[in-house]
Amino acid sequence: SAVISQKPSRDICQRGTSLTIQCQVDSQVTMMFWYRQQPGQSLTLIATANQGSEATYESGFVIDKFPISRPNLTFSTLTVSNMSPEDSSIYLCSVDGGTEAFFGQGTRLTVV
Amino acid sequence: AQSVTQPDIHITVSEGASLELRCNYSYGATPYLFWYVQSPGQGLQLLLKYFSGDTLVQGIKGFEAEFKRSQSSFNLRKPSVHWSDAAEYFCAVGDSGGYQKVTFGTGTKLQVIP
Numbered sequence: 003s004a005v006i007s008q009k010p011s012r013d014i015c016q017r018g019t020s021l022t023i024q025c026q027v028d029s030q031v032t033m034m035f036w037y038r039q040q041p042g043q044s045l046t047l048i049a050t051a052n053q054g055s056e057a058t059y060e061s062g063f064v065i066d067k068f069p070i071s072r073p074n075l076t077f078s079t080l081t082v083s084n085m086s087p088e089d090s091s092i093y094l095c096s097v098d099g100g101t102e103a104f105f106g107q108g109t110r111l112t113v114v
Numbered sequence: 115a116q117s118v119t120q121p122d123i124h125i126t127v128s129e130g131a132s133l134e135l136r137c138n139y140s141y142g143a144t145p146y147l148f149w150y151v152q153s154p155g156q157g158l159q160l161l162l163k164y165f166s167g168d169t170l171v172q173g174i175k176g177f178e179a180e181f182k183r184s185q186s187s188f189n190l191r192k193p194s195v196h197w198s199d200a201a202e203y204f205c206a207v208g209d210s211g212g213y214q215k216v217t218f219g220t221g222t223k224l225q226v227i228p
Contacts, residue, residue, distance in 0.1 A: 035215065044204060045158075045218045094157070096216070101165070102148065103208075103216050107157040 004029055004099050008106035015085055015113050022081045023109045025095035030075035035096040035103070036068070045094065051078045085113045116141045116207045118219035126225040127195050135190040135222050137205030146208030147188045148216065149179055153201040161203075164188065175199070200226045 005028040015021050025034065036048040048068055049057040057070040071079045082089050092108040117140045127133055139145055149161040162173025169181040179190045188205060202221045209215040 044220045045216075047215055047217070050215065102160050102163055105158040 004031065004097050004104040006095060006097060006104055006106035008095055008109050010109055011107060012110040013112070015111065017086050017113055019085055020081055020083045021085065021111060022079050023093055023095075023111075025078045025080070025106055027076045027097050031097040031099075032075070033098040034072065034078045035098075036070065036078075036080045037094045037096060037105075039092040039094065039108070041090065048080070048093075082111065085111075087113045089113050116145070116209070116217050118205050118207050118217055120203075120205055120219035120222050122222045123220070124223045124225065126227060129197050129226050129228055130194050133190075133192045133195045133199070133224070135203050135205075135224070137188045137190065137219060138186050139188060139205070139207045140186065141207055145188075147179075147181060148206040148208065149173065149177070149188075149190045150204045150206060150218075151175075151201050152204065152221075158204070161190070195224075195226055197226045197228070200224055 007026045009024045013021055034051045037045040038048050039045045047060050048063045049059045049070055051057045051070050051072040053072045053075050067083055069081045090113045092110050094108040095106045096103045119138045121136050147164040150158045151161050152158050161177050162171050162179055164171050164181045172178050177190055177192050179188055181188050202223045204221045205219040206216045
C-alpha cells in the first residue's frame, strides 16, 4: 500500500490568487494523478503526472490554470491559478498502487 | 472511452436491512472495477475490486460485489446495513493498466435510518 500526505488539508483563498497543493507519497511511484471533486459531484481526473515529463491533461483542463510539477518519484504539486469561486472543490492526488489506486485525504478549497 | 453509471443518486435503507447499489459500466475490454466509499469529510477508501477470476468478490466491512459481463454491471451488496455505513459510494472503472486512470461514477449517497 501507499501512504499519501496532502497539504494543505483545507484553505480559504481570495479570488484571483493561486494555491499550490502538495502531495507526498511514502514510496516511489511512476504515475500520480490529480482529481477534482466539485461540491456534490463525483471525482474528475484533471491530469496525470509522470516524473521527468510534462503532465497530461484531460479534456477541459489546461496547464495555465492547473500547472503541475513532478520533480521526483515521491512528490507532486498542483497549482490552482487565478482562482474563482467555481474552483471551490476538493482536490485529491492519487497514485498507482499496482493493483489499485490510492488516494490522499484531499484538499478542501474554498474561494471567496 | 470508459464510463460508469450509477442510476441511484440517493438511497435510504433501514438499519439491518439488505442493500444493493447499482453500477453499470462501459468499457471496450475486460474491465477493472472498483467500489470506493467516502464518508463525510473523509478521503476515499477502497471497498473491493475486480480484475479477473471469480465474479463474486468480497470486500471490507461485509460488502460484496458481483461482476456480470452480460449486463455490464458490478452491483455492490451488503446483507445487513449498519448505521456507520451511511456514506457516499462510488463505482469506478480502471484504465488499461487497471489501476492507473480511474473513471468514477456519479456516486450514490446512502442514508441509514434507525
